[in-house]
Amino acid sequence: MRSYSETEAVDFVIVGTGAGGGTLAARLAEAGFSVIAMDAGPYWRPLEDFASDETHQEKLYWTDERIVDGEHPIKLGSNNSGKSVGGSTVHFAMVSLRFRPEHFKARTKLGYGADWPVDWREMWRYYAEVEDALKIAGPVRYPWGPHRGRYPYRAHPLNAAAEYLARGAEALGIDWTETPLATLSAPRGKAHPCVYRGFCVTGCSTNAKQSVLVTWLPRALAAGAEIRDLAMVGQIETKNGRVTGVQYHREGEWRFQPARNVIVAGYAIETPRLLLNSANGEFPNGLANSSGLVGKNLMVQLNQAVWGIVEDEVRSYKGPPSLAISEHWNYEDRGKDYFGGWSYMSQGPLPITWARTLSGGRGLWGQALIDEMARVNHSVGLKMVGEVLPDERNRVTLADECDQYGLRIPRVTFAFRDNEKAMIRHALDFMDQSLAATGATERWQESDDTCHLNGTARMGNDPATSVVNSDCRSWDIPNLWICDGSIFPTVGGVNPSLTIQAMACRTADRILLANHEAS
Amino acid sequence: MEDVPSRNLVASLVAAGAATLASSVLADSALEHYRGSFRNPAMVLPLAAAGLGIVVNAGRALGRDEGRSIGISSHVGSMGVGATGLGFHAYNILKRPTAGGMNGLFYAAPAGAPAALILSGLLGRTADTLRARPAEQRDAIGRPLAVICAVGLLGTVAEAGLLHFRGAYHNPFMWLPIVLPPMAATALARDAASGSAHPMTQMLLGATVALGLVGVGFHIYGVARNMGGWRNWRQNILAGPPVPAPPAFTGLALAGLGALLLLRQRKEHHG
Numbered sequence: 001m002r003s004y005s006e007t008e009a010v011d012f013v014i015v016g017t018g019a020g021g022g023t024l025a026a027r028l029a030e031a032g033f034s035v036i037a038m039d040a041g042p043y044w045r046p047l048e049d050f051a052s053d054e055t056h057q058e059k060l061y062w063t064d065e066r067i068v069d070g071e072h073p074i075k076l077g078s079n080n081s082g083k084s085v086g087g088s089t090v091h092f093a094m095v096s097l098r099f100r101p102e103h104f105k106a107r108t109k110l111g112y113g114a115d116w117p118v119d120w121r122e123m124w125r126y127y128a129e130v131e132d133a134l135k136i137a138g139p140v141r142y143p144w145g146p147h148r149g150r151y152p153y154r155a156h157p158l159n160a161a162a163e164y165l166a167r168g169a170e171a172l173g174i175d176w177t178e179t180p181l182a183t184l185s186a187p188r189g190k191a192h193p194c195v196y197r198g199f200c201v202t203g204c205s206t207n208a209k210q211s212v213l214v215t216w217l218p219r220a221l222a223a224g225a226e227i228r229d230l231a232m233v234g235q236i237e238t239k240n241g242r243v244t245g246v247q248y249h250r251e252g253e254w255r256f257q258p259a260r261n262v263i264v265a266g267y268a269i270e271t272p273r274l275l276l277n278s279a280n281g282e283f284p285n286g287l288a289n290s291s292g293l294v295g296k297n298l299m300v301q302l303n304q305a306v307w308g309i310v311e312d313e314v315r316s317y318k319g320p321p322s323l324a325i326s327e328h329w330n331y332e333d334r335g336k337d338y339f340g341g342w343s344y345m346s347q348g349p350l351p352i353t354w355a356r357t358l359s360g361g362r363g364l365w366g367q368a369l370i371d372e373m374a375r376v377n378h379s380v381g382l383k384m385v386g387e388v389l390p391d392e393r394n395r396v397t398l399a400d401e402c403d404q405y406g407l408r409i410p411r412v413t414f415a416f417r418d419n420e421k422a423m424i425r426h427a428l429d430f431m432d433q434s435l436a437a438t439g440a441t442e443r444w445q446e447s448d449d450t451c452h453l454n455g456t457a458r459m460g461n462d463p464a465t466s467v468v469n470s471d472c473r474s475w476d477i478p479n480l481w482i483c484d485g486s487i488f489p490t491v492g493g494v495n496p497s498l499t500i501q502a503m504a505c506r507t508a509d510r511i512l513l514a515n516h517e518a519s
Numbered sequence: 520m521e522d523v524p525s526r527n528l529v530a531s532l533v534a535a536g537a538a539t540l541a542s543s544v545l546a547d548s549a550l551e552h553y554r555g556s557f558r559n560p561a562m563v564l565p566l567a568a569a570g571l572g573i574v575v576n577a578g579r580a581l582g583r584d585e586g587r588s589i590g591i592s593s594h595v596g597s598m599g600v601g602a603t604g605l606g607f608h609a610y611n612i613l614k615r616p617t618a619g620g621m622n623g624l625f626y627a628a629p630a631g632a633p634a635a636l637i638l639s640g641l642l643g644r645t646a647d648t649l650r651a652r653p654a655e656q657r658d659a660i661g662r663p664l665a666v667i668c669a670v671g672l673l674g675t676v677a678e679a680g681l682l683h684f685r686g687a688y689h690n691p692f693m694w695l696p697i698v699l700p701p702m703a704a705t706a707l708a709r710d711a712a713s714g715s716a717h718p719m720t721q722m723l724l725g726a727t728v729a730l731g732l733v734g735v736g737f738h739i740y741g742v743a744r745n746m747g748g749w750r751n752w753r754q755n756i757l758a759g760p761p762v763p764a765p766p767a768f769t770g771l772a773l774a775g776l777g778a779l780l781l782l783r784q785r786k787e788h789h790g
Contacts, residue, residue, distance in 0.1 A: 135687075140621045153687045157626035158616070166616035178622060186686040187744040195746045195758070206746050 002224045006257055010034040013246050013259035015233045015274065018087020019500035020484035021265030022212035022220070023130075027508030029223035036257060037220065038231040038248055040270075041083035044090065044213070050205035054352040057202035060084050060091045064409070066269070067399045071415035072448070074300055076269075079201070079451045085229050086213030087267070089497060091203050094182040094210070095322050095385075096136050097494035098127045100145055100330050100341060103387075106490045112339035112419075113390055114489035117461045117470035118506070124148070126502035131180070133501075134210040135188050138180030144331045153185045156194065161316035162324035164380045165346040168434030174328040179345060181320055182210040182497075196319040198348060212501075234407050236262050236278040236287055236480070243287075243480045249405045263481040265504075268298060268453035271486040272396045273410040275457070288474035288482065293467050294457055295396040298414060299491045300450040302386030304424050305347065306431040307357075307379060308440030314380045321348035322383075329427070330493040338422035340387030341493035344431055347381040354379070361446035380440060382431040385451065387493045389419050396456050452496050457486035471510035472503065483507045527582065529657070529777045530649040533664065534579035536774030537642035539731075539766055541572035541597070544635050546763030551629075554757045561607065565636055568593075568600040572636075576643045579650070590647050597640030604633025625685040631678040635767050638671045642774045658788055661781030665711035668775035672704035672727070675767050686760070692737055695730060700768055703727045707775050716783040724779065727772035734765025 004010050011033035014021045025037040041060075044050065051057065062081035068074050082088030101120035106113040128149055131138070138151030155178035158166065162178075169176035183194045183204070194208040207214050217227060234254070235247040245258035264271050272295035276286040286294055322345035330341035349357060351373075358364045358372050388394075399411040416424070428445045435443055460466025463475035472487055474480040483504050485496050492499075544565055552562040575593040578585050608628035617623040624630060645664055649657055676697060683693040703723035710720050742759030743749050756762065 153689075154625060154685045155622060158622055163616055170616060176616075186689045187741075188689065192744060192746040193758075208746075 001221050001226060003226050004034060004036055006255060009245065009258035009260050010036050011259070012036070012261045012263060013038065013257055014263045014265055015236075015246065016087060016265035016267065016270070016484060017085045017217065017227060018082060018212055018265065018267065018484065019089055019497045020504045021263065022086060022089070022216045023501045023504035024263055024265065024483055024508055025220040025225045025227070026216040026223065027505055028511065029220045029225035031508065031512050035220065035225040036228055036259070037225060038228045038233055038246070038257075039085045039087070040232040041085060041229065043085040043227060043229040044203070046203060046205050046207055046213070050203045052197070052199050052205065054202050054350050057091070057199075060203050062270075065401065065403050066409055067401070067411040068414070069411065070394070070413040074412055074414050074450055076412065079303070080300065080453045081267070081269075084213070085227055086211050086217065089211040090213050091201050092211070092497055093201050093322055093495070094320060095325070095345065095495040096131065096134065096138075096180045096182045096498040097325075097327070097343070098145070098148065099123065099492045099494060099499055100327075103330075103341065103490060103492040106340075110333065110339065114458065114460065114465075116489050117459055117466075122506065123499070123502055126505045127498060129505050130498055130501040134182045134215055135184060136180050136182055136210075137185040139178040141177075142180075143175035143177050144327045151180060156181060156183070156185050156196075156320065156323060158323050159316065159319040159346075159348070160312065160314040161346040161348055161380055164310070164314070164438050164440070165324040165326065165344075165382060165434070167438045168382070169326050169328070171437035172430075172434055174326055176324055176326040179322050179325040181323070183320055184208045184210065194320065198317045198319055198321070199350065200320050202350065216501075232405055233266075233274060234277065234405055236264070236274065238278075238280060238282050238287065238477065241282065241477060243477055261479045261481065263483055265482070265484040267484050268456045268486045269396050269410050269412060271482060271484055272456040273398065273408075275482075276398050277407055283476070288457065288467050288476050288480055290476045291464055291467060293392075293465070296392040296394075297390040297455045297458055298394040298396055298412065298453065299388040299390055299455040299488065300414065301388060301452045301454075301491055301493075301495075302342065302384055302420060302424055302427070303449040303451040304386070304428055305381050305383035305446040305449065306428055306435050306443055307381040307446065308435045308443035309375060309378050310380050310438070310440050311378070313377050315377050316346070316348040316380055317350055319348065322346055327494070329430070336423075336426065338419045338426065340389060340419065340423060342384045342386035342423060342427050343493050344382050344384045344427065347383050349381075351376070357446060361448070362444055380435070380438075382434060383449075384427045384431065385493060385495055386420075386423050386427055387491055389417065390455055390458070390490060391417060452485065452491070454485040454488040454491045454496055457482045458489045459487040460489060471514070472507040473510075481507065481511075529780045530646050531580045531582065532777035532780070533642055533649060533774045534576045534646035536668075536770045536772075536777065537639045537646060538573050538576035538580055539770030539773060540635050540639035540642065541569040541576060543763050543766045543770065544632075544639060545569035545573060547632065547761050550757065550761065550763065551632075559607070561603070564600045565604055565633065568597045568636060569639070572597050572639050572643060576639070576646065579643075579646055584650075587647070590643070594640040594644040594647070597636050597643065601633045601636030601638075601640065604636065608633055624681060629678060629682070631674055634671075634674055638667070638771065641667055642770075645774075655788075658781055658785035661778050661785050662711045662714070665707050665775065665778035665782065668771050668778055669704040669708040669711070671771045672700045672707075672768070672775070675771065676700050676704070679764075682760075690737075696734060696765070696768065699723070699730055700727050700772075703772060703775065707778065710779065710782055714782060715786050716779045721776065721779055724772045724775045728769050728776070731766040731769030731772065734768065735762055738762045738765060
């Protein structure tokens with residue numbers, strides 16, 4: 001790996017190496033820029049460093065001190081964080097979905113939320129680029145939305161849990177399909193196809209999972225980028241209205257890396273936290289915050305589930321956890337008393353996760369918990385990924401307490417509003433019908449889970465109502481960019497990683513174009 | 520090439536084709552049905568039928584004869600087990616939910632595989648007929664035999680095409696069995712229609728014979744590309760591409776060469 005000195009400014013310092021930052025590191029380095037991508041977490045080598053052990057693998061999560069409050073405090077730490085090079089894609093569920101085209105214009109076309117300042121057809125091209133970069137294994141025909149090209153790899157075989165989703169959907173007369181997944185169904189280079197080990201969401205130890213760690217970052221390194229791991233960026237410095245570099249903590253001391261441009265890609269809590277913590281004399285309310293929207297409009301996604309017991313042995317933990325999906329309620333607007341869409345997928349919880357679900361979600365303890373755990377092979381469930389509407393009251397602010405680096409920690413305030421509650425009711429009822437149609441009994445509802453983080457530095461066409469423009473460039477500081485889930489004006493009913501990567505590819509092209517025009 | 524080839528050579532070629540097909544079926548169904556834990560007792564039948572088919576047809580190919588009745592029971596048995604297998608495999612595919620119809624075709628019991636056993640039985644029966652008939656009545660078998668081989672080749676291409684599509688043609692060599700055997704099958708069918716044997720057909724069939732053997736090598740390499748490679752052979756021989764499958768092309772192309780010789784003899788006899 002090439003390494004840059006701290007005495008000379010590089011073209012780009014990227015803060016964060018996940019879906020946004022890692023993708024940009026590859027694309028910008030390949031375009032000839034000098035790039036340092038920093039991550040607070042370590043640079044793992046999955047073949048040596050990852051164990052088939054849920055507890056051990058918690059090392060992948062961001063579990064630094066934070067305060068959560070509001071009417072529905074968010075559980076942070078696993079499915080909404082990552083402190084590793086590669087970000088949360090190192091342990092994501094690999095679900096790689098495109099937004100419904102209308103969801104990019106939710107305000108204009110569907111009457112809620114906000115519009116994205118980009119055209120879906122343009123995003124469609126970038127989706128295709130990312131799907132090819134990740135060799136997504138998807139269905140031969142996708143049942144919803146406009147035509148999309150053939151997925152680069154074929155879908156994986158369905159496990160029994162996925163078959164239950166399929167039979168339920170068929171009984172209810174709606175479409176379902178194999179979930180497009182970022183794990184290999186055939187060899188690719190030195191990577192083996194997926195061995196269906198099932199520990200995907202605690203980190204893939206075989207490198208079949210096409211995370212940022214094994215796709216974009218090797219490309220970034222080959223193109224001369226430096227990945228500086230264990231580097232916690234605490235402040236972005238500015239001078240005369242432009243950023244000049246970053247203060248970062250590494251090996252026990254604060255250091256300064258000068259840069260001609262800075263891209264923040266720390267996900268929807270750390271990104272606004274860094275921008276707010278970087279407040280200085282020039283920008284007393286934090287960087288890029290003339291709109292006052294940095295930290296506001298935090299959107300999680302609804303992650304409620306219905307579980308039941310079936311006679312057959314399901315062993316739902318075999319293979320990737322979400323092999324089948326229905327996006328029916330992303331594309332069908334009739335029959336709803338709420339705005340927005342949701343999808344639902346088959347599930348494959350690992351043992352500790354399942355014990356937590358049964359104890360926390362269902363209130364089982366002691367012998368009752370042990371008895372229910374013994375029936376795990378017959379448990380089957382469906383889980384939603386549902387749209388949360390942007391609301392300025394859901395936000396990330398700075399608490400007065402400081403963390404191990406001496407940086408003010410984030411306070412994350414969140415509440416479901418009526419729209420989310422109505423969507424949850426509908427989704428739980430529908431998923432219950434689906435499970436019932438497959439003969440599942442003893443059904444129960446897990447009603448308070450959430451996943452993903454988006455929307456605390458939204459993009460838009462108006463500097464007064466957005467933090468960055470359609471190029472993910474700060475309205476206030478021309479050499480500061482934000483590119484991760486934070487820039488989402490709305491979240492749709494699909495997992496966000498593919499959209500973040502597509503937006504990163506687009507941002508790279510916009511940077512190239514701007515650079516070309518300037519020179 | 521002017522000499523009329525010996526009749527025994529034709530019968531031997533066709534019997535060798537039947538034996539090769541049966542060998543492919545025995546090894547392949549042994550692996551795949553072991554993978555399926557022989558859940559249904561009927562899953563041993565193709566092993567038995569193919570095993571008997573190897574003994575009978577290999578013996579015939581080498582000029583031995585275990586007797587007429589054992590031959591008939593072997594050939595008819597193969598065809599019967601193959602036809603039954605097609606039904607079982609279709610049921611296995613259709614009982615699954617199949618979005619867009621593809622997941623079952625990719626991952627359930629392979630739709631076309633039992634047909635190889637039917638073809639092996641048909642070829643074995645044809646070899647026996649060739650041996651039993653008086654010389655002047657043998658040439659007439661050339662045309663139907665050519666058609667059987669051409670159709671069999673195209674069916675095998677369809678199966679390889681589907682499963683290589685499942686593998687996303689990640690290696691360009693995966694296109695070989697999709698490109699070459701259809702050319703051989705088309706040439707053979709054209710020769711059957713015109714009643715004359717072209718040298719190009721012989722070349723294409725010869726290349727298809729070789730392709731089936733080279734395919735084994737490719738599939739051995741394919742197994743190595745799974746996690747743990749051949750060190751983890753007990754898992755990967757089941758997870759990787761089926762090592763015994765490609766010689767089905769070899770078997771059908773061998774019998775096709777036999778058909779080509781008959782077509783040539785017919786031309787010489789009837790002008």
